[in-house]
Amino acid sequence: MTRPKRLALLGATGSIGRQVCEIVQRYPERFALHAMVAGRDRAALRDLAAAHPSAHTRLATPGDGDPEAAAAAIDELVRDPEVDLVVVAIAGSAALRPTLAALEAGKDVALATKEVLVMAGDLVRQRMQRHHSRLLPIDSEHSAIWQCLWGEQRASVRRLILTGSGGPFLRRPLETLSAATVDEALQHPRWKMGPKITVDSATMMNKGLEMIEAHYLFDVGYPDIEVVIHPEAVVHSMVEFVDGSVKAQLGVPDMRLPIAVALAYPDRIPDIVPPPDLTAIKALTFEPVDPQRFPALALARTAAQHGSVATAVLNAANEEAVAAFLRGRLGFTRIVATVQEAVAREPRSVAEDLEAILGADRRARQFVRKVSGADSDILERRLPA
Ligand SMILES: NC(=O)c1ccc[n+]([C@@H]2O[C@H](COP(=O)([O-])OP(=O)(O)OC[C@H]3O[C@@H](n4cnc5c(N)ncnc54)[C@H](OP(=O)(O)O)[C@@H]3O)[C@@H](O)[C@H]2O)c1
Numbered sequence: 001m002t003r004p005k006r007l008a009l010l011g012a013t014g015s016i017g018r019q020v021c022e023i024v025q026r027y028p029e030r031f032a033l034h035a036m037v038a039g040r041d042r043a044a045l046r047d048l049a050a051a052h053p054s055a056h057t058r059l060a061t062p063g064d065g066d067p068e069a070a071a072a073a074i075d076e077l078v079r080d081p082e083v084d085l086v087v088v089a090i091a092g093s094a095a096l097r098p099t100l101a102a103l104e105a106g107k108d109v110a111l112a113t114k115e116v117l118v119m120a121g122d123l124v125r126q127r128m129q130r131h132h133s134r135l136l137p138i139d140s141e142h143s144a145i146w147q148c149l150w151g152e153q154r155a156s157v158r159r160l161i162l163t164g165s166g167g168p169f170l171r172r173p174l175e176t177l178s179a180a181t182v183d184e185a186l187q188h189p190r191w192k193m194g195p196k197i198t199v200d201s202a203t204m205m206n207k208g209l210e211m212i213e214a215h216y217l218f219d220v221g222y223p224d225i226e227v228v229i230h231p232e233a234v235v236h237s238m239v240e241f242v243d244g245s246v247k248a249q250l251g252v253p254d255m256r257l258p259i260a261v262a263l264a265y266p267d268r269i270p271d272i273v274p275p276p277d278l279t280a281i282k283a284l285t286f287e288p289v290d291p292q293r294f295p296a297l298a299l300a301r302t303a304a305q306h307g308s309v310a311t312a313v314l315n316a317a318n319e320e321a322v323a324a325f326l327r328g329r330l331g332f333t334r335i336v337a338t339v340q341e342a343v344a345r346e347p348r349s350v351a352e353d354l355e356a357i358l359g360a361d362r363r364a365r366q367f368v369r370k371v372s373g374a375d376s377d378i379l380e381r382r383l384p385a
Helices: 015-026 042-051 067-079 093-104 115-131 140-149 174-179 195-203 205-218 256-264 296-306 308-326 332-344 354-372 374-382
Strands: 005-010 031-038 056-059 085-088 108-111 135-137 157-164 225-229 235-241 246-250
Touching (some): 005 067, 015 042, 015 256, 042 056, 056 067, 067 093, 085 093, 085 256, 093 115, 093 308, 108 256, 115 308, 115 354, 135 140, 135 205, 135 256, 140 157, 140 246, 140 256, 174 332, 195 205, 205 225, 205 296, 205 308, 205 332, 296 308, 308 332, 308 354, 308 374
Parallel strands (some): 005 031, 005 085, 031 056, 085 108, 108 135, 157 225
Antiparallel strands (some): 157 235
């Protein structure tokens, strides 16, 4: 019998990270945790380490140490020759550096963090080609497309169709959207996820980020990536082929399924989740996206057309605007409006290297922090009581 696949899990204490830990515990003959990384939640990481005593653990923001030394130690963990698969589930742009380190070491990366591709899709693709490493998608929509593409030729693909549930505000009267509260935005009707992606689902920026993610994962042009609303969240996405066939992947809305598909690839693990009961669901419905309700999608398309500086700005400005909303600093509809202002400030250009991306990221964050008053938060914290 072959030995278990050894995983380095980044973002172990988060929503995706914990579900990865659960699968590892359920299938010890298939998987072992070799390393676990979290952001700052030392207590949660300690609890996880107790359940996986052989795993090395690291905090990315240890509070008392040098952040550069912590980042370098994480790079070392993902490059470890003992590691077979790196699972990236850190929320947001902090995932970029360790993802690039893993790909440069020739590792396969199971990627949940779409922000990595939105921020630096071209660089990620370069690293994969140069070092013969692979990305295995965890995001449910991209897992669905990936599964529909197994055994197909690239030339046979006409369009990708991403589905989205529409989130908590699909039917809310438009004129009340600006008053939407944090609690309301965090009530996703179908999926239980971390706070950032849940707010992205309410604005539908999540689908905009996923469109860019799909472009880089599957090498399909933006005009050939469509988004439709599918409130039941059973069809996780579709691929249309040149002959008029459409393939879809169906499943209950449970992230353990796409996680297991990525971890076990090319195998399938029996009984990860029950199959959907289609006679109980009765109807699967689809509708076009209302651009007035969800302006984030058109904004993401514009940024994608403007090039990689604009997509890096889109990502960074969105992270900051969502953080400001969660802290009560920005109204719900101001999230996308602020990101739009940040994108409009940047010239259209392609980022030649990582430095150009990080520069665009910094400018966007500074702009949103200024607009949302987060700069004064920092100032207040620095002032003596
Ligand atoms: N949740 C889902 O169902 C779902 C579905 C599809 C895609 N995704 C994507 O998966 C990613 C993770 O989402 P999530 O919902 O699991 O997020 P989450 O619950 O907020 O968890 C985030 C994880 O990232 C860690 N982290 C935060 N900042 C970090 C840093 N600077 N360095 C290292 N680790 C850091 C956190 O550690 P601490 O807790 O210690 O701070 C935590 O382990 C996101 O990009 C999201 O878009 C999620």
